[in-house]
Amino acid sequence: MVFCLAVALIAAVTGAVYNATQQVPDFYTEALEFEPAEASETGEILEEQVFAFSNQVKKPRRWSLRLTDRQINGWLASDLTEKFPGVLPETIEEPRVAVQGKTLLVGCKYKGQSLNSILAVSLDCFLVEGEPNVVGIQIHNVTAGSLPIPIGKLIDEINAYAEKANLPLRWQQRDGDPVALITVPSEGPEIEGVIRIDALELKDGEILLSGETLKTEEEKLKEAAEANQTEVVESEPSSSDGSS
Template structure:
């Protein structure tokens, strides 16, 4: 009887040791932070503010170019985006992010876009990162976005159950998504609006490139033909 009890205790202690090791491993892995995110968060405040100003200046130049020219081109540097996310986003749009999400940052590599953000839940703080690639399809203003990896720290996360939520949230903002699978990765086919009611110009994206440290896009902006006036109806 004593031998059986001793063996049972050994099994319980071994199981507890394995559980403790698993919890420790998970806790360690979930707290790992991508290198690009560490560097972006550590950028001096002055540099972030200057980058944010440059980002807004570039956005204004693009807006003016679209208004007056048929052809447009824009280069968006990752550092400028991160500066804007660090300084302008919290000040100008304080409620746009969910309460669990904070300090988003990006990195742009050839044919890859990396996005990461702090995520707080159930007493755990981790950095959730997403690795994407994007390219234009033959259809006008239709972009394919392939999701290569989503992770909390170093722990991969399943994305399947969130696809419907992503689709519904995008539709609320006038962006329509359909999904397909490419080599096991979900790929979103995103239809961007060419022109919305009230727009004076129809914007079409002709090229889209993810290069080292920047995104480059170009396209056209043509005047929208006004809707023909309906003839007045005679009333008796």
């Protein structure tokens, strides 16, 4: 009798856990709703904006970038696997995002040996005060369906990916949550100056990024020397032959 009761209890718990892992977050269901033609169109818009942005930051000037989660999801649906095959692990399919207020939600289909579910991560993204070009990503929670799962495993995966991609990454705590700190490079071979990010904002459906590419001290000195040279030339009196 006790054995039968134990078996029934285990079956009930196992069933409840399985059902919890099969629940799909609302944001992920909405993010999947894309006709192929619309996904392709919004993906192209995103690529055009990112290409124009990459050219903007190369020259000394102010710049900004505004992306919608709809554009990102369109690109993920139509271009990710085609243009970057193999970038996702075999266990991950159909990643999607949503911006709700100041929170970034990231979801995907996970197909592992012991778990098939929708994984979802809740994040906050912000600039770290006092550290130029350092972006903080605060991880609030990770779920499989509606079932919370340990954040430690996700952190291990992030560290492994960052090491493979040679991405500078460090961790700290904020309000009891782990925060990944990523330093965005300020210089590059095609950048004529130094990049400074001054705003990163998330609001319903949008990600906004703005900043400025500043002239280097070397470029400023060079321009000052050229300006002084021009002033000297212009101030020299012109010679002329007089006649009586």
